[in-house]
Structure formats: C-alpha cells, structure tokens
Amino acid sequence: MMMFGKISRQLCSLKKIPWSCDSRYFWEWLNTVFNKVDYERLRDVGPDRAASEWLLRCGAKVRYCGHQKWLHDYNTLPGSSIDRYKIQAIDATDSCIMDIGLDHMVGLEHVEKITLCKCHYIEDNCLQRLSQLEN
Numbered sequence: 001m002m003m004f005g006k007i008s009r010q011l012c013s014l015k016k017i018p019w020s021c022d023s024r025y026f027w028e029w030l031n032t033v034f035n036k037v038d039y040e041r042l043r044d045v046g047p048d049r050a051a052s053e054w055l056l057r058c059g060a061k062v063r064y065c066g067h068q069k070w071l072h073d074y075n076t077l078p079g080s081s082i083d084r085y086k087i088q089a090i091d092a093t094d095s096c097i098m099d100i101g102l103d104h105m106v107g108l109e110h111v112e113k114i115t116l117c118k119c120h121y122i123e124d125n126c127l128q129r130l131s132q133l134e135n
Contacts, residue, residue, distance in 0.1 A: 031121065034058050035101030047107030048087050052077060054104040060095040062087050065110050086110040093117040099126040105133055 034057050042050040052062050056074040063070050065088040071077070078085055088110050098121035105111075114130075116122055 028121075031058070031096035031098065032100065034096060035098050037101060037103040039103075042104070046083070047104070048085060048110075049077075051087055051104040051108055052085070054101055055090060055092065055095070055097065058092075058096045058101070060090060060092040060097060062091075063089040089113040089115075091115045092119055095119055096121060099123065099129060102126065102129050102133070105130075108133075 035054070037054075038050075041053075045053075052071070053074070055062050056071065056077065061070040061072040065086045067088075070089075070091065087108055089112060093115055094117070097119060
C-alpha cells in the first residue's frame with residue numbers, strides 16, 4: 001500500500017501532465033484489471049457463470065433465460081449449479097467492458113441481445129471480435 005501511495009504522489013507531482021490525464025490512466029488500468037480473463041475460473045465454473053461475474057464486476061447487467069429481472073449486483077449472483085443459469089441478455093450500458101475481456105463470452109450459447117451504450121472502452125476491433133464469436 002505504501003508503494004501505491006508513493007507512486008500516486010509521484011504522478012501527482014508531474015507538472016507536464018494534468019491530473020485529469022493521470023486519473024484517466026489510473027481508471028483505465030483498473031478497468032483492465034477487471035476485464036482480465038481467468039481461464040482457470042472459466043474452466044471451473046463454466047462460461048455463463050464466468051461471463052456473469054465479469055459483466056457484473058464491470059458494471060453491466062445480465063438477464064438469465066426464464067427470468068424477467070435483470071441482475072446488476074455482483075453480490076447477488078446465484079450460487080447454484082453451473083448449468084442452471086444461462087445468460088439470455090446483456091445490458092452493458094455505462095460499463096467498463098473492453099476487448100481483453102471478450103474471451104469471457106466464448107461458449108455463451110443463449111445470448112439473444114447485447115446492449116452496448118456509452119461503453120467508452122469498446123472500439124472497432126472489439127466490435128469485430130464480438131461479431132466473430134460463435135453462437
């Protein structure tokens with residue numbers, strides 16, 4: 001923790017870069033951490049659970065097949081069997097999902113709708129990768 005404080009003080013003391021730029025880079029770095037794929041976790045819990053965890057961690061919402069309510073709180077993720085909850089819809093409005101996290105979506109078979117509104121980290125290459133996912 002002391003190291004982080006020292007680094008942040010050094011960043012703040014730079015005169016060439018305004019604080020808003022430092023803040024933006026910090027949040028981008030943090031969002032990159034949230035998007036990192038844990039392939040072991042993906043293998044252990046399956047694609048729907050791993051994708052749900054990723055999407056909720058990044059601020060998106062998910063709706064499962066057979067359910068009307070959107071799930072938006074990471075702490076309320078259902079803790080039952082792997083195959084019971086299948087993602088049917090994703091609302092990523094104002095979320096921090098980015099290209100490096102799209103591997104979470106490999107293996108999702110029931111997604112019918114994805115909303116990407118005000119997703120600042122979604123770029124053309126991300127949309128291209130998304131269109132190349134099977135199912």
